[in-house]
Every structure is written in C-alpha cells, then in structure tokens.
Amino acid sequence: MQSLKRTKIVDLIHCTEFGSTVNVKGWVRTRRGSKNVNFIALNDGSTIKNVQIVADVEQFDAEMLKQITTGACLSVVGTLVESQGAGQASEIQATAIEVLGTCDADFPMQKKGQTFEYMRTHAHMRLRTNTFGAVFRIRHNMAMAIHRYFHEHGFFYFHTPIITASDAEGAGQMFQVTTQDLNNLPKTEEGQVDYANDFFGKQASLTVSGQLEGELGATALGAIYTFGPTFRAENSNTPRHLAEFWMIEPEVAFNDITDNMDLAEDFIKYCIRWALENCKDDLEFLNNMVDKTLLERLHFVVNNNFLRLTYTEGIEVLQKAIAEGRKFEFPVTWGTDLSSEHERFLVEEHFKCPIILTDYPKEIKAFYMKQNEDGKTVRAMDVLFPQIGEIIGGSEREESYDKLVARIEELHIPMKDMWWYLDTRKFGTCPHSGFGLGFERLILFVTGMQNIRDVIPFPRTPRSAEF
Numbered sequence: 001m002q003s004l005k006r007t008k009i010v011d012l013i014h015c016t017e018f019g020s021t022v023n024v025k026g027w028v029r030t031r032r033g034s035k036n037v038n039f040i041a042l043n044d045g046s047t048i049k050n051v052q053i054v055a056d057v058e059q060f061d062a063e064m065l066k067q068i069t070t071g072a073c074l075s076v077v078g079t080l081v082e083s084q085g086a087g088q089a090s091e092i093q094a095t096a097i098e099v100l101g102t103c104d105a106d107f108p109m110q111k112k113g114q115t116f117e118y119m120r121t122h123a124h125m126r127l128r129t130n131t132f133g134a135v136f137r138i139r140h141n142m143a144m145a146i147h148r149y150f151h152e153h154g155f156f157y158f159h160t161p162i163i164t165a166s167d168a169e170g171a172g173q174m175f176q177v178t179t180q181d182l183n184n185l186p187k188t189e190e191g192q193v194d195y196a197n198d199f200f201g202k203q204a205s206l207t208v209s210g211q212l213e214g215e216l217g218a219t220a221l222g223a224i225y226t227f228g229p230t231f232r233a234e235n236s237n238t239p240r241h242l243a244e245f246w247m248i249e250p251e252v253a254f255n256d257i258t259d260n261m262d263l264a265e266d267f268i269k270y271c272i273r274w275a276l277e278n279c280k281d282d283l284e285f286l287n288n289m290v291d292k293t294l295l296e297r298l299h300f301v302v303n304n305n306f307l308r309l310t311y312t313e314g315i316e317v318l319q320k321a322i323a324e325g326r327k328f329e330f331p332v333t334w335g336t337d338l339s340s341e342h343e344r345f346l347v348e349e350h351f352k353c354p355i356i357l358t359d360y361p362k363e364i365k366a367f368y369m370k371q372n373e374d375g376k377t378v379r380a381m382d383v384l385f386p387q388i389g390e391i392i393g394g395s396e397r398e399e400s401y402d403k404l405v406a407r408i409e410e411l412h413i414p415m416k417d418m419w420w421y422l423d424t425r426k427f428g429t430c431p432h433s434g435f436g437l438g439f440e441r442l443i444l445f446v447t448g449m450q451n452i453r454d455v456i457p458f459p460r461t462p463r464s465a466e467f
C-alpha cells in the first residue's frame with residue numbers, strides 16, 4: 001500500500017485507465033449504503049468533485065467501516081472502474097482502506113446547509129466544505145492571474161514594507177507596532193509617549209498601503225506592482241471591510257489618468273476571464289449554490305465597457321433620482337463622499353454596468369492626488385462594481401513639488417516623515433499614476449459571496465482576531 005503513489009482526485013476524475021490500481025487520500029464527505037455495499041464520497045481539496053469509493057462490506061473489518069464517518073481521513077487503494085451510477089464517470093472499487101484519522105462526533109461541519117455565519121465561528125474547519133474549498137481555490141487562481149497579468153505586461157513585482165512610519169492615506173487609521181511596555185510607557189517632558197527608545201526609535205505602524213514606496217519603484221523601474229497585506233484600524237463593521245486585507249497596487253511612470261483607467265479596466269477583465277477559463281467547476285458550483293446570477297454577471301463585466309464619468313456627473317444623476325422620488329439613507333451633496341448605497345444605485349440601477357468615477361472633490365481624497373485646474377477637484381478615479389461598490393481606488397499623482405508641499409501643509413501632515421517621498425518630485429519628477437485593487441473585494445465579486453469575511457481564510461475585523 002505504501003509504495004503506490006497517491007493520485008489527486010483532480011487528476012483521477014479525468015483518468016480513463018479503467019482497471020488500474022490507484023491510491024487516493026482525502027476526507028469523507030458522506031457515507032451511505034446498504035448491508036452489502038458502502039458508497040463513500042471522498043474529497044481531497046484538489047477539486048470541488050468527490051471521488052466515489054465503493055466498498056463491499058464483507059471484505060472489510062466492521063469496526064474499521066464504523067470509523068468511516070463524515071470528516072474522517074482515509075487512504076484508499078482500489079481499482080478504477082467505470083461508474084454505473086449517475087453523476088460520475090468513474091469510481092474506485094476499494095481493495096484496502098486505511099483510516100488515517102477518525103473524526104469525533106462533534107465535527108462542526110457535519111450538517112448540510114449551515115449558515116455562513118455559523119461557519120465563520122468555525123473558520124478553521126469551514127475550509128473543509130465545498131463552498132470554502134471553491135472560494136479558496138478561486139482565491140489562489142486570482143493571485144496567479146494577477147502576477148501573470150503584470151508579468152506579461154512588463155511590470156515588476158515590488159515589495160514594499162509592512163512596518164512603516166508614514167500614513168500613506170493620511171487617514172490616521174493605523175495599528176501601532178511597538179516593543180515598549182504598554183503598562184509603563186516612557187513619556188517626554190510634554191507628557192507625550194516617548195518613542196526614542198522604542199524598537200525603531202520612532203513611532204511605527206502597520207502599513208495601510210504600499211503606494212508611497214510604490215511610487216519610488218515606479219519612478220525608477222517604470223512600472224511596478226505591489227501585492228501584499230495592508231491594515232486599517234477603521235471601525236467599519238460592514239460586509240466590505242476588513243482590518244487586514246490584501247491589496248494590489250500598480251504604479252506606472254508617464255501614465256495619466258486615462259492610461260490609468262485603461263489599465264484598471266484591462267487588468268480586472270483579464271482576472272475575471274482567467275477565472276472563467278480556469279475555475280469552471282468551482283464557479284459552476286457557486287453559481288448553483290450561492291448566487292444564480294454569478295456567471296451572467298462575470299460574463300457581462302468582461303464583455304462590456306466600463307462607463308466613465310465624473311464625480312460631479314454622478315452627483316447630478318443621484319440628485320435627479322432623489323428629485324424623482326428615490327429615497328436614500330444618506331443625503332447627496334457635492335463635496336461629500338458617496339456611500340455604498342449611492343455607488344450601488346449608480347452601478348446597479350441607473351447605468352447597469354461597472355463605472356469609473358473621476359475628478360472627486362479634493363477634500364475627500366488623499367493628499368497625493370493631482371490637483372485639477374479648477375482648484376476644487378483632483379484627478380482621482382474609483383472603479384465601482386455591481387454588488388461591491390468601490391473595488392478600485394486610484395489617481396494620477398501630483399508631480400509638482402510645490403503643489404504637493406502646499407497640500408501637505410494645508411492638511412498638517414508631518415513633513416519630516418515625508419522627506420523621502422518628496423524627493424521623487426525634486427529629483428526628476430514625472431507624471432505618474434496608479435491604483436489599488438482590494439483583493440478580497442475582487443474575490444467577493446468573482447465568487448458571488450456576500451460577506452468579505454467569507455473570502456479570506458481567517459478574517460480580522462473589529463473585536464475579532466480568532467484563529
């Protein structure tokens with residue numbers, strides 16, 4: 001039994017070498033059967049599909065068979081045969097079964113139809129379910145698609161720090177990193193926490209974005225992208241926010257806002273096309289079990305242009321809708337940020353396609369965005385998606401040293417922390433643009449899942465850091 005090489009189920013289901021002896025290993029999904037024969041559905045995570053094991057009861061030890069319960073781990077040797085039953089082309093007629101791991105009766109993923117909320121409380125075991133298997137295989141495939149897209153398009157994967165002393169978004173939502181004794185913090189003469197003897201000799205935090213360092217990369221290597229974890233201590237308990245999420249941030253020298261929009265659209269369509277071509281079984285499963293309009297929506301996005309309009313035009317559409325009787329929870333006024341209900345109205349009800357909103361009021365966007373002539377707006381772009389709302393945020397960057405410094409001063413951002421960033425504008429500054437794609441928001445869209453906590457293996461949200 002030991003000498004036979006294990007076959008993954010993903011390879012086995014396409015195998016037609018009937019009569020050959022195979023070994024599969026995996027976890028029992030179900031066992032059913034009669035007095036004479038047992039049918040065991042085994043899954044090894046390599047595919048959504050199970051392989052059916054047929055075991056003649058009289059050939060096996062009754063005590064061993066009793067251990068084959070949902071969740072138990074088995075190694076099975078048997079003959080690959082053409083299946084008589086519906087639903088699968090082949091099955092394994094077992095000749096030897098070894099129970100590698102029995103499964104206690106309180107296995108939390110035993111029952112069918114448990115809610116995602118319940119499964120979140122058992123996130124360590126939900127990975128063993130069909131839905132989460134599908135989601136995380138797709139998540140892997142999306143990561144591969146992203147690296148392939150950028151590699152094929154001449155971008156360099158650029159690693160930016162996770163621990164940083166600068167607040168890239170200037171939004172003050174950072175988690176601090178310290179080795180100081182929190183019960184006995186040293187204080188300065190002014191009564192402030194003294195970081196002089198802290199590990200980094202100054203206040204440090206987890207990054208909210210790799211963009212600022214990404215700009216250093218782009219203005220040297222031409223085109224880079226980051227793909228790493230980012231952290232936000234925003235107290236947003238919504239189905240779209242995580243405290244720890246992964247972000248992809250391309251940054252390109254000499255790209256203007258239009259190039260940036262073209263890149264965002266081409267890139268995201270490539271990723272979705274990749275999923276349609278490489279994750280067929282998992283997408284079909286999710287389309288059947290989670291969201292019946294998933295495949296339709298994915299095809300729609302790859303086959304249609306994203307509509308491009310300004311923030312101001314978007315506000316006009318919303319105000320017109322309100323005048324015609326549409327009700328929103330939050331008011332719509334020029335100068336305030338759109339809430340998720342507004343974004344989704346524009347995308348899902350009004351335009352009925354993905355849109356890219358540009359030229360937002362400077363007050364609601366980050367300091368680094370290129371200022372427009374009107375003195376009021378900046379060359380920002382948000383890509384808004386059905387079901388999701390904002391999936392991408394980006395901009396053309398302010399390349400003028402003087403304008404950037406003026407904005408930093410206006411916003412009282414500590415200049416001394418920014419000296420290295422400002423150097424890009426002093427030493428051969430250039431027009432450049434970039435954006436950030438929230439990886440989990442992309443996975444939400446591609447899987448049809450409703451809650452961002454269900455597309456990352458171990459979600460971190462306010463008051464929750466289990467597993």
Ligand code: 4AD
Nearest residue numbers: 209211241242245249391392393394434435436438
């Ligand atoms: O719009 P954001 O804050 O933009 C930036 O961080 C820029 N530095 C990006 C850039 O221009 N290089 O975040 C970018 C994207 C959002 O559009 C959203 O998809 C995602 O990151 N995102 C979150 N995803 C999950 N949980 C959160 N708390 C998120 N905050 C932002």
Ligand code: MG
Nearest residue numbers: 382390392393
């Ligand atoms: Mg944003």
